[in-house]
Amino acid sequence: xxxxxxxxxxxxxxxxxxxxxxxxxxxxxxxxxxxxxxxxxxxxxxxxxxxxxxxxxxxxxxxxxxxxxxxxxxxxxxxxxxxxxxxxxxxxxxxxxxxxxxxxxxxxxxxxxxxxxxxxxxxxxxxxxxxxxxxxxxxxxxxxxxxxxxxxxxxxxxxxxxxxxxxxxxxxxxxxxxxxxxxxxxxxxxxxxxxxxxxxxxxxx
Amino acid sequence: xxxxxxxxxxxxxxxxxxxxxxxxxxxxxxxxxxxxxxxxxxxxxxxxxxxxxxxxxxxxxxxxxxxxxxxxxxxxxxxxxxxxxxxxxxxxxxxxxxxxxxxxxxxxxxxxxxxxxxxxxxxxxxxxxxxxxxxxxxxxxxxxxxxxxxxxxxxxxxxxxxxxxxxxxxxxxxxxxxxxxxxxxxxxxxxxxxxxxxxxxxxxxxxxxxxxxxxxxxxxxxxxxxxxxxxxxxxxxxxxxxxxxxxxxxxxxxxxxxxxxxxxxxxxxxxxxxxxxxxxxxxxxxxxxxxxxxxxxxxxxxxxxxxxxxxxxxxxxxxxxxxxxxxxxxxxxxxxxxxxxxxxxxxxxxxxxxxxxxxxxxxxxxxxxxxxxxxxxxxxxxxxxxxxxxxxxxxxxxxxxxxxxxxxxxxxxxxxxxxxxxxxxxxxxxxxxxxxxxxxxxxxxxxxxxxxxxxxxxxxxxxxxxxxxxxxxxxxxxxxxxxxxxxxxxxxxxxxxxxxxxxxxxxxxxxxxxxxxxxxxxxxxxxxxxxxxxxxxxxxxxxxxxxxxxxxxxxxxxxxxxxxxxxxxxxxxxxxxxxxxxxxxxxxxxxxxxxxxxxxxxxxxxxxxxxxxxxxxxxxxxxxxxxxxxxxxxxxxxxxxxxxxxxxxxxxxxxxxx
Numbered sequence: 001x002x003x004x005x006x007x008x009x010x011x012x013x014x015x016x017x018x019x020x021x022x023x024x025x026x027x028x029x030x031x032x033x034x035x036x037x038x039x040x041x042x043x044x045x046x047x048x049x050x051x052x053x054x055x056x057x058x059x060x061x062x063x064x065x066x067x068x069x070x071x072x073x074x075x076x077x078x079x080x081x082x083x084x085x086x087x088x089x090x091x092x093x094x095x096x097x098x099x100x101x102x103x104x105x106x107x108x109x110x111x112x113x114x115x116x117x118x119x120x121x122x123x124x125x126x127x128x129x130x131x132x133x134x135x136x137x138x139x140x141x142x143x144x145x146x147x148x149x150x151x152x153x154x155x156x157x158x159x160x161x162x163x164x165x166x167x168x169x170x171x172x173x174x175x176x177x178x179x180x181x182x183x184x185x186x187x188x189x190x191x192x193x194x195x196x197x198x199x200x201x202x203x204x205x
Numbered sequence: 206x207x208x209x210x211x212x213x214x215x216x217x218x219x220x221x222x223x224x225x226x227x228x229x230x231x232x233x234x235x236x237x238x239x240x241x242x243x244x245x246x247x248x249x250x251x252x253x254x255x256x257x258x259x260x261x262x263x264x265x266x267x268x269x270x271x272x273x274x275x276x277x278x279x280x281x282x283x284x285x286x287x288x289x290x291x292x293x294x295x296x297x298x299x300x301x302x303x304x305x306x307x308x309x310x311x312x313x314x315x316x317x318x319x320x321x322x323x324x325x326x327x328x329x330x331x332x333x334x335x336x337x338x339x340x341x342x343x344x345x346x347x348x349x350x351x352x353x354x355x356x357x358x359x360x361x362x363x364x365x366x367x368x369x370x371x372x373x374x375x376x377x378x379x380x381x382x383x384x385x386x387x388x389x390x391x392x393x394x395x396x397x398x399x400x401x402x403x404x405x406x407x408x409x410x411x412x413x414x415x416x417x418x419x420x421x422x423x424x425x426x427x428x429x430x431x432x433x434x435x436x437x438x439x440x441x442x443x444x445x446x447x448x449x450x451x452x453x454x455x456x457x458x459x460x461x462x463x464x465x466x467x468x469x470x471x472x473x474x475x476x477x478x479x480x481x482x483x484x485x486x487x488x489x490x491x492x493x494x495x496x497x498x499x500x501x502x503x504x505x506x507x508x509x510x511x512x513x514x515x516x517x518x519x520x521x522x523x524x525x526x527x528x529x530x531x532x533x534x535x536x537x538x539x540x541x542x543x544x545x546x547x548x549x550x551x552x553x554x555x556x557x558x559x560x561x562x563x564x565x566x567x568x569x570x571x572x573x574x575x576x577x578x579x580x581x582x583x584x585x586x587x588x589x590x591x592x593x594x595x596x597x598x599x600x601x602x603x604x605x606x607x608x609x610x611x612x613x614x615x616x617x618x619x620x621x622x623x624x625x626x627x628x629x630x631x632x633x634x635x636x637x638x639x640x641x642x643x644x645x646x647x648x649x650x651x652x653x654x655x656x657x658x659x660x661x662x663x664x665x666x667x668x669x670x671x672x673x674x675x676x677x678x679x680x681x682x683x684x685x686x687x688x689x690x691x692x693x694x695x696x697x698x699x700x701x702x703x704x705x706x707x708x709x710x711x712x713x714x715x716x717x718x719x720x721x722x723x724x725x726x727x728x729x730x731x732x733x734x735x736x737x738x739x740x741x742x743x744x745x746x747x748x749x750x751x752x753x754x755x756x757x758x759x760x761x762x763x764x765x766x767x768x769x770x771x772x773x774x775x776x777x778x779x780x781x782x783x784x785x786x787x788x789x790x791x792x793x794x795x796x797x798x799x800x801x802x803x804x805x806x807x808x809x810x811x812x813x814x815x816x817x818x819x820x821x822x823x824x825x826x827x828x829x830x831x832x833x834x835x836x837x838x839x840x841x842x843x844x845x846x847x848x849x850x851x852x853x854x855x856x857x858x859x860x861x862x863x
Contacts, residue, residue: 023421024344024417024421024422025345027344027417027420027421028344028345028348028413028414028417031412031413031416031417031447032413034447034448035409035412035413035447035450035451036451038447038448038451038452039451039454039455041451041452042451042452042455042456042485042488043455045485046455046459046470046481046485049478049481050470050476050478050481053475053476053477053478054476055469055474055475055476057475130462130466130467130468130469131467131468131469131475132475133469133475133476134469134470134472134475134476134477134478135476137459137462137468137469137470137477138470140468141458141459141462141468141470159834159837159838162838163837163838167840172840
């Protein structure tokens with residue numbers, strides 16, 4: 001089905017929406033995000049059920065340190081802002097600015113992942129791994145799945161950077177950047193839920 | 206090194222896969238494999254297989270591959286069923302030892318649901334949905350091929366379990382702690398989890414693909430309320446898949462981690478909660494039964510209106526009732542385990558929500574009957590299945606409402622009454638619907654009709670065999686026989702009914718043989734469909750020649766009403782009045798080996814992880830990453846089909862004027 005818009009209206013749309021095929025791709029990506037919402041929903045519900053199953057292991061309150069978590073939050077939220085600026089630059093057709101913001105987003109994401117890994121290693125050092133308790137299993141898989149998504153996103157951004165360098169901003173690369181930004185914002189939102197329901201909630205005794 | 210080989214031998218071929226019958230099957234498979242290799246090489250078909258099938262992204266060819274897989278899996282699942290029935294008819298002989306019986310009922314259920322019914326449904330989606338909505342392909346042809354190959358390699362991974370390493374044996378639902386490492390150390394359950402994760406990813410992608418296809422790819426003028434009912438059912442099923450499969454994938458992954466990496470989600474120790482798995486599984490599992498039946502509601506709606514020569518009765522109500530079923534299906538999952546003891550309030554809620562689903566379903570039944578009312582009914586095989594479906598499904602649905610009564614469910618739970626109920630709806634609804642769709646759309650897929658006389662023989666055998674098999678099982682359930690039971694004393698009063706049931710299963714086996722004979726005979730000698738519209742159909746797929754050319758529509762049609770093709774015929778129009786200048790170049794997706802290689806890589810990952818051969822798993826994983834990278838950088842994924850080519854194709858079909 002073609003868009004219910006007149007030809008001149010279509011011309012005014014951003015590049016990635018003006019192209020019929022790319023616009024269908026964006027719809028598809030939204031549908032993929034639905035499935036990802038459900039994945040995280042299932043993980044959150046598992047965590048909600050198991051969050052007090054400490055089984056002799058450390059409790060959430062004993063384990064969580066808010067310092068690294070604040071840092072992670074700051075890094076990821078900033079990266080969501082920078083990818084927004086990237087899409088803004090893309091709309092104005094500024095390839096170099098887009099590449100700059102994309103690179104900055106990747107670096108912030110890498111900072112997030114590094115801090116998170118450091119945090120997990122410090123847990124492991126005191127013997128708090130997912131062998132310990134159902135609480136830690138649920139915590140590790142929820143936060144770990146999010147971290148894996150961010151890591152995947154960084155590598156995805158790297159491939160996009162290479163494609164941008166070779167091809168510039170076309171309907172197709174624009175769509176890829178746009179879907180990447182959707183993905184990145186989505187991870188940001190998931191993190192806000194993790195921050196609230198897992199870390200802040202865990203500190204309430 | 207010398208100790209490595211015995212280790213490998215004992216891991217891959219433990220005593221559980223060295224029963225005489227399995228060794229016989231091994232021998233048969235090897236012989237068949239060698240025969241096939243020889244045949245393919247002798248007739249020089251490898252290139253053809255690779256170019257035309259393994260690398261194809263054409264939805265019509267993917268449909269054929271799904272169909273072949275589904276029929277092979279129907280055979281495998283059917284053989285499992287016959288083995289189970291044989292054991293239950295001879296309970297005191299050791300036809301199968303208990304351990305093997307466990308494996309066989311597990312693979313029977315899993316294969317029939319995930320590797321027979323699902324691909325069969327996707328075969329129908331792929332075969333006709335793009336044609337019905339006037340599109341050249343699905344929204345994402347490459348992802349469509351990836352879905353197929355993920356499904357296919359998932360199915361292969363699951364099916365090799367019984368010759369290498371041992372089959373899963375914890376039932377098709379794979380509840381912990383049966384699947385826990387402490388109770389189930391073999392590789393069988395790893396096979397189950399990995400195969401279902403891999404095939405499930407493919408299914409999720411299919412859901413995304415067909416949702417976007419039906420939302421975005423429709424021909425101009427085809428508004429939502431002008432879509433054929435099968436397209437509606439495709440859209441709703443895809444939405445169900447979107448919401449149902451992620452919880453399953455999460456539950457399976459957690460179980461797998463418990464087994465492979467020592468986490469404790471569902472273990473009995475360290476605070477694990479097996480019931481969490483059960484909740485997540487049925488959060489998928491209940492929508493899944495509607496994923497299995499709603500497409501067939503669509504098929505029956507098409508079939509009944511075509512063969513009654515009437516517009517579908519109550520189209521808007523049909524849509525609303527399907528949507529109602531979709532929403533309600535997410536609020537019923539606890540009825541699979543009322544005996545968990547969630548308390549009267551929770552159980553009452555889920556009991557009521559379950560009964561509520563009977564209302565929209567009943568509405569649909571009445572609409573089909575009213576469609577037939579006053580129509581000129583043609584008793585084709587497709588229509589016979591539709592007619593058989595109505596009473597069968599009503600009885601199956603009514604026994605479902607009985608199970609929804611919570612106090613009664615404490616008696617019915619895990620008994621043969623339940624077994625009879627879900628076979629009643631799944632065979633009566635899903636299998637009859639699939640076969641109805643198969644007979645209905647076969648001419649469109651293959652260009653010839655399935656022989657009707659032979660089809661009727663198969664139909665009657667299926668129908669009669671079904672009732673002889675499952676009526677006694679209701680009675681057995683009421684007499685207290687529980688499911689997953691491999692033996693019982695003769696004096697229990699169960700034996701006669703079990704023998705009758707087994708007799709019915711043999712009739713259904715004969716029905717399958719008749720079906721395959723019908724297919725093979727018709728492929729060789731079947732009546733060719735020269736018009737493209739053998740049933741005097743109502744929807745757009747019948748406006749095209751059979752089989753459909755690669756690009757589907759030389760010119761995209763414009764739709765003005767429901768039953769677009771019927772209305773065109775009434776006005777004396779057709780799509781075969783193409784003028785040469787109407788034909789333009791068409792952009793078509795280019796064939797690609799990536800989906801096949803991606804599936805194969807996932808197979809390697811799955812096999813490696815099943816046996817904890819980590820280097821192999823990592824190799825497969827690298828393959829997966831390479832496939833994803835390659836498709837990310839590949840901008841040459843389409844080609845232009847020249848107008849001249851289309852013109853000459855259409856002219857040779859007699860559809861071009863001048």
